[in-house]
Amino acid sequence: MKITREEVERVAHLARLNLTEKEKEQMTRDMEAIIGFADQINSCDIHDVKPTAHIIPINNVFREDVVVASMDREQLLENAPNQEQGCFSVPQVVE
Amino acid sequence: MAYQDYEIVIGLEVHSELKTHTKIFCGCTTAFGGDPNTHCCPICTGMPGTLPVLNGKVVEYAIRAGLATNCKINQFSKQDRKNYFYPDLPKAYQVSQYDLPLCYEGAVDIELGDGVKTIGITRIHIEEDAGKLLHGSGEGTLVDYNRCGVPLIEIVTEPDLRSPEEVRIFMEKLRTILLYSDVSDCRMNEGSLRCDVNLSVRKKGAKEFGTRTEMKNINSFNFATKAAEYEAKRQIKVLEEGGTIIQETRRWDEERGMTVSMRSKEEAHDYRYFPEPDLMPIVTTDGTLETIRKSLPEMPDARKSRYLEKYQLTAYDADLIVASRNMADFFETAAVASKNPKLVANWIISEVFSRLNEDQKEEGAIPFGPDMLAKLVNLIEGGTISNSIGKKVFAILWDTGKDPETIVREEGLTQISDDSALRAMALEVIAGNPKPVADYQGGKEAAIQSLVGQMMKRTKGKANPKMVLDLLKELLAGQR
Numbered sequence: 001m002k003i004t005r006e007e008v009e010r011v012a013h014l015a016r017l018n019l020t021e022k023e024k025e026q027m028t029r030d031m032e033a034i035i036g037f038a039d040q041i042n043s044c045d046i047h048d049v050k051p052t053a054h055i056i057p058i059n060n061v062f063r064e065d066v067v068v069a070s071m072d073r074e075q076l077l078e079n080a081p082n083q084e085q086g087c088f089s090v091p092q093v094v095e
Numbered sequence: 096m097a098y099q100d101y102e103i104v105i106g107l108e109v110h111s112e113l114k115t116h117t118k119i120f121c122g123c124t125t126a127f128g129g130d131p132n133t134h135c136c137p138i139c140t141g142m143p144g145t146l147p148v149l150n151g152k153v154v155e156y157a158i159r160a161g162l163a164t165n166c167k168i169n170q171f172s173k174q175d176r177k178n179y180f181y182p183d184l185p186k187a188y189q190v191s192q193y194d195l196p197l198c199y200e201g202a203v204d205i206e207l208g209d210g211v212k213t214i215g216i217t218r219i220h221i222e223e224d225a226g227k228l229l230h231g232s233g234e235g236t237l238v239d240y241n242r243c244g245v246p247l248i249e250i251v252t253e254p255d256l257r258s259p260e261e262v263r264i265f266m267e268k269l270r271t272i273l274l275y276s277d278v279s280d281c282r283m284n285e286g287s288l289r290c291d292v293n294l295s296v297r298k299k300g301a302k303e304f305g306t307r308t309e310m311k312n313i314n315s316f317n318f319a320t321k322a323a324e325y326e327a328k329r330q331i332k333v334l335e336e337g338g339t340i341i342q343e344t345r346r347w348d349e350e351r352g353m354t355v356s357m358r359s360k361e362e363a364h365d366y367r368y369f370p371e372p373d374l375m376p377i378v379t380t381d382g383t384l385e386t387i388r389k390s391l392p393e394m395p396d397a398r399k400s401r402y403l404e405k406y407q408l409t410a411y412d413a414d415l416i417v418a419s420r421n422m423a424d425f426f427e428t429a430a431v432a433s434k435n436p437k438l439v440a441n442w443i444i445s446e447v448f449s450r451l452n453e454d455q456k457e458e459g460a461i462p463f464g465p466d467m468l469a470k471l472v473n474l475i476e477g478g479t480i481s482n483s484i485g486k487k488v489f490a491i492l493w494d495t496g497k498d499p500e501t502i503v504r505e506e507g508l509t510q511i512s513d514d515s516a517l518r519a520m521a522l523e524v525i526a527g528n529p530k531p532v533a534d535y536q537g538g539k540e541a542a543i544q545s546l547v548g549q550m551m552k553r554t555k556g557k558a559n560p561k562m563v564l565d566l567l568k569e570l571l572a573g574q575r
């Protein structure tokens with residue numbers, strides 16, 4: 001399957017990745033190989049195979065609706081890139 | 096502008112917060128408010144290595160909402176990841192449902208002036224709410240994740256709505272249904288019911304839909320109606336001027352009273368859904384479905400038709416009463432205990448509603464039980480008190496909660512039905528008011544009302560007005 005440079009650029013943008021020209025070239029070849037490998041699955045006869053929602057045959061893993069204590073805010077914010085007024089502080093979002 | 100040459104086509108995506116105690120995938124509280132990031136844990140802030148576990152109540156509530164809107168239920172359902180980058184979503188994906196939503200193909204009937212219209216429900220799925228963005232002191236944006244992970248259902252309608260007015264009526268109906276099914280508080284000011292409005296216009300008779308725009312996160316019925324009105328006019332104007340509609344997301348700006356284009360989100364619509372590997376499928380057995388179905392109360396439409404038939408209420412009165420489950424329950428208990436259910440309905444619609452309105456209270460806040468209203472109605476129905484004395488009793492009942500029978504006794508409000516006492520009084524009134532008497536005798540029928548008024552005044556409203564009128568007519572006929 002042919003992968004175009006534009007497709008690589010689009011996927012990179014969706015994943016918020018900045019690729020150099022060289023990386024884009026490399027990625028085009030890599031993705032083509034990966035998609036080609038996965039493409040083999042299209043040759044399988046699956047007309048009587050149900051779509052797989054999950055590979056483990058377990059359903060209905062539910063939790064009781066009972067409140068447990070939340071995490072201490074100091075501790076929670078330890079992993080924040082930046083913090084201000086008890087909030088996670090992130091680069092400004094354009095509206 | 097040829098506004099009437101166009102047809103407006105509207106579909107809604109309604110988000111309703113479920114009334115669970117805890118979030119959808121962790122035990123953090125869903126309580127509204129709280130200091131920023133104090134209702135959070137590693138799961139709902141999307142820390143690496145954490146695993147979500149689905150709150151069973153979320154599934155139950157979503158199915159309740161589905162059954163209440165006549166949906167079919169996918170007995171095999173799963174959750175999916177919807178991928179997009181926005182800081183209100185710490186995982187960079189929202190757990191939602193893609194191809195196997197819990198509920199699908201439902202219908203909600205709305206009452207329009209010229210009959211009933213059925214609005215199709217495409218689907219209802221479960222998902223998690225996002226956090227809240229706040230403005231920081233400097234350049235940055237601050238994020239509060241207290242709302243992040245609060246369970247929502249998204250109710251998607253077919254593009255069946257044809258006017259802003261229908262949007263309002265549908266939203267009110269949907270709110271009533273959700274309140275009846277007891278799955279959401281539907282508090283709009285806390286954002287627990289909000290909607291996206293998808294709107295397009297087309298020339299009347301056209302088969303193809305026009306290009307639509309989407310107005311996001313509208314949190315009042317009023318705004319939804321206004322946004323739809325504005326947007327329809329805007330699109331028609333663009334088309335009439337030879338332009339084309341751009342598919343885009345717009346925002347309702349209440350202050351300016353207009354919709355405003357947001358950044359074109361074309362590429363952002365590439366959500367790359369895939370099955371959520373951390374959560375297991377949801378299988379609902381026939382037995383579970385039946386248990387949930389049985390636990391649902393009678394829905395507003397069914398109640399309404401019962402009221403029309405059993406109590407001979409008008410459609411208008413029945414609609415007002417069933418709009419709130421609390422009020423409908425109140426009415427029904429009072430109706431059963433009373434001798435005249437229709438009179439009970441009249442009292443609720445005139446007196447109870449206006450008092451609640453005056454006191455700015457909600458429907459559940461009537462300060463006395465339904466049996467008290469039944470007693471009041473029975474006192475009027477039995478002729479013990481007149482309707483106008485009834486209003487006086489009602490006011491005292493509202494303020495004190497005292498039994499109406501006690502109020503009537505204590506205040507000495509029993510209607511005078513002693514014929515001889517009234518007769519003597521009537522003769523005095525006739526003798527003391529020669530002018531109206533002469534007018535009446537001269538053929539001016541209405542003049543007798545002033546005599547009736549005199550009688551009511553003398554008895555402090557305790558006489559039966561009908562009896563007084565008959566008595567006066569009889570006496571005056573004899574004097575002719």
Ligand SMILES: [Zn+2]
Nearest residue numbers: 121123136139
């Ligand atoms: Zn949490």
